[in-house]
Amino acid sequence: MSPPLDPAGEPWPLARLDLNESAYAPLPAVAAVLREVMAEANRYPDFLPDRTRGQIADHLGVPHRQVTVGAGATGVALSAFAVCMRRAAEAGICAPSLVTAVPTFDGYPILAEMVGLRVDGVALADDGSVDLDALRAAVTDDTMAVVVCSPHNPTGSTVAPQALYEFIDAMPPQVLTLVDQAYVEFCDNPPDLHLLVDIRDDVLALRTFSKAYGLAALRVGFGIGDIGVVSEVRSHEVPFAVGPAAVAAVPVALAAEAELAQRVRSMKRERERLADMLAAIGCPTLPSQANFLFLPGAEGVAIGRLLRSCGVATKECGNHGMRITVGDRAGTDYVVQALRLTALTA
Numbered sequence: 001m002s003p004p005l006d007p008a009g010e011p012w013p014l015a016r017l018d019l020n021e022s023a024y025a026p027l028p029a030v031a032a033v034l035r036e037v038m039a040e041a042n043r044y045p046d047f048l049p050d051r052t053r054g055q056i057a058d059h060l061g062v063p064h065r066q067v068t069v070g071a072g073a074t075g076v077a078l079s080a081f082a083v084c085m086r087r088a089a090e091a092g093i094c095a096p097s098l099v100t101a102v103p104t105f106d107g108y109p110i111l112a113e114m115v116g117l118r119v120d121g122v123a124l125a126d127d128g129s130v131d132l133d134a135l136r137a138a139v140t141d142d143t144m145a146v147v148v149c150s151p152h153n154p155t156g157s158t159v160a161p162q163a164l165y166e167f168i169d170a171m172p173p174q175v176l177t178l179v180d181q182a183y184v185e186f187c188d189n190p191p192d193l194h195l196l197v198d199i200r201d202d203v204l205a206l207r208t209f210s211k212a213y214g215l216a217a218l219r220v221g222f223g224i225g226d227i228g229v230v231s232e233v234r235s236h237e238v239p240f241a242v243g244p245a246a247v248a249a250v251p252v253a254l255a256a257e258a259e260l261a262q263r264v265r266s267m268k269r270e271r272e273r274l275a276d277m278l279a280a281i282g283c284p285t286l287p288s289q290a291n292f293l294f295l296p297g298a299e300g301v302a303i304g305r306l307l308r309s310c311g312v313a314t315k316e317c318g319n320h321g322m323r324i325t326v327g328d329r330a331g332t333d334y335v336v337q338a339l340r341l342t343a344l345t346a
Contacts, residue, residue: 014311017325022214037248049242073208073221079236084144100147101130128155128286149180154323156288161191183290185212201226220246296321310338
């Protein structure tokens with residue numbers, strides 16, 4: 001959840017590679033339905049997203065009552081954290097905490113602060129992967145939520161499915177485990193969704209239409225879990241939060257499986273191409289299973305700042321490194337050309 005760029009503060013970038021947006025515009029069928037629905041923008045959407053939740057549930061092969069929908073996966077996570085705070089109050093826990101690997105998606109510390117959860121961050125392993133043993137060791141009696149991102153943002157690493165199942169199964173009973181799967185479509189070996197949410201009651205898998213589906217502007221995401229925990233999260237769904245454009249686009253996007261698969265394959269090819277080209281000019285990246293690459297350490301930060309001076313917006317992750325979204329072929333060529341030129345003139 002990076003802050004928006006300020007057009008008045010600096011030149012608008014030639015390449016926006018900082019927010020992990022899809023390089024592709026909405027599919028033609030989705031674009032068509034969006035044009036139609038905008039003609040009725042004076043009308044409210046569904047009070048609660050029951051139709052949308054049913055369409056998602058049918059697509060995934062789970063009962064409707066196991067799906068919650070919100071304004072992006074961020075909105076669903078906020079509802080889940082609200083559940084954690086309510087549970088903490090009921091249990092008399094005065095300083096409830098969230099445990100997660102850091103650096104992570106910027107939204108989690110922001111959402112945690114909004115509801116009053118303390119963030120207990122656990123460092124990633126040296127290879128950029130989530131250290132499950134360290135996460136488990138950080139869980140205390142005050143821990144109400146644990147977030148595991150796989151693929152992880154910002155490094156693109158993944159957690160092996162069996163290791164993830166075992167980690168979740170070992171969590172104390174008061175802990176709600178959120179498995180952030182925002183980039184799952186780009187992953188070669190994702191966990192089985194049905195096994196994941198059946199391990200125990202307090203698991204919520206988060207997914208979104210913002211990344212692979214290329215519908216970031218529509219703000220629609222969803223969570224899948226046990227009926228009990230989903231019922232709790234759904235009690236925090238905000239009325240009218242899922243707009244009419246999202247309601248119209250979701251079923252069309254879900255039906256376009258072949259086109260989505262082709263776009264994901266194209267992105268993976270471009271990811272490998274960008275990684276190879278960066279490595280060839282002395283800028284190696286960590287292995288990634290997402291739609292972005294991560295250049296670690298001070299060198300990665302420096303490369304990101306250099307690219308920004310050339311009109312390429314990337315995501316600087318403190319002193320940990322720099323994340324760069326995989327764009328289209330022209331975007332990759334521009335990034336590599338900019339680095340080559342600046343190296344020649346340095």
